[in-house]
């Protein structure tokens with residue numbers, strides 16, 4: 001089954017992915033700043049720090065020269081808009097959620113072979129504009145879609161995953177969305193759908209799938225979306 005590398009392995013979706021991939025027979029290497037008890041092996045790594053990523057990748061690739069699955073999942077929240085979020089947080093969310101995926105891909109690229117997969121955990125927020133978190137996810141989405149094209153000739157699959165609301169420690173959702181609380185899902189559902197997505201050789205998926213029309217609406221009618229959402233925005 002091969003080696004799977006999962007960033008952000010210590011919590012939430014990443015921890016659930018470690019469990020599911022281990023069940024499938026993969027040897028799972030988790031990368032995170034905190035311990036990752038659900039991974040078979042763990043490397044301390046700050047994905048926003050290029051030197052930290054290079055050192056972790058070097059250690060992993062020395063033990064495991066071929067990587068079957070590389071999952072860019074590490075991410076931090078930044079709730080709010082461009083006027084109110086702290087500037088350091090805007091830098092951190094960009095460095096972690098977008099650039100972190102780029103540095104991890106580049107550091108592990110030599111381990112990817114024909115049949116390997118890169119999975120990028122983006123977000124519905126990467127398809128509908130809403131603040132600095134969303135902007136970093138838009139950049140990560142463009143990275144992931146670009147990579148799907150760049151790696152195709154080498155036989156490396158790239159799967160872009162856009163989850164909606166998922167209840168995790170870093171992104172507590174339940175109790176925040178009123179009647180929409182019922183659409184919040186849990187990490188194991190996301191992990192199993194991602195593994196099914198790879199088995200079906202998908203290139204892009206929304207979890208749950210019915211979030212997809214929101215992305216279509218934003219892409220097809222950006223001016224209408226701006227007007228409608230602007231009317232409802234608080235001063």
Ligand SMILES: NC(=O)c1ccc[n+]([C@@H]2O[C@H](COP(=O)([O-])OP(=O)(O)OC[C@H]3O[C@@H](n4cnc5c(N)ncnc54)[C@H](OP(=O)(O)O)[C@@H]3O)[C@@H](O)[C@H]2O)c1
Nearest residue numbers: 008010011012013033034046047074075123166168170171
């Ligand atoms: N939950 C949602 O509603 C939702 C929806 C759409 C997309 N997503 C995306 O899903 C991904 C996982 O989020 P989650 O909900 O599972 O959140 P979570 O429970 O807070 O987990 C985030 C993981 O990212 C790791 N991480 C954060 N900064 C890092 C850094 N600089 N270097 C290395 N690891 C770092 C954390 O590990 P350490 O702190 O130990 O480093 C942790 O393991 C994120 O990319 C998030 O944007 C989440």
